[in-house]
């Protein structure tokens with residue numbers, strides 16, 4: 001059986017993030033106040049939670065954001081007309 005070893009550069013960057021913090025860039029705008037971010041070092045994804053703090057971008061959070069984005073676009077379209 002072949003063993004998989006973790007990518008050394010990935011774990012090094014993970015340590016870097018734990019020392020100096022993640023360097024997030026915006027990857028997706030959901031609403032005026034909710035965004036999705038990705039760390040340029042380790043690739044971890046987070047989003048704005050209900051409390052306003054950053055939460056891990058789980059599958060459930062992605063679904064919630066997709067619904068919010070759809071709702072926000074519809075609401076925005078109605079308010080323009």
Ligand SMILES: [Zn+2]
Nearest residue numbers: 017022039042
């Ligand atoms: Zn990171």
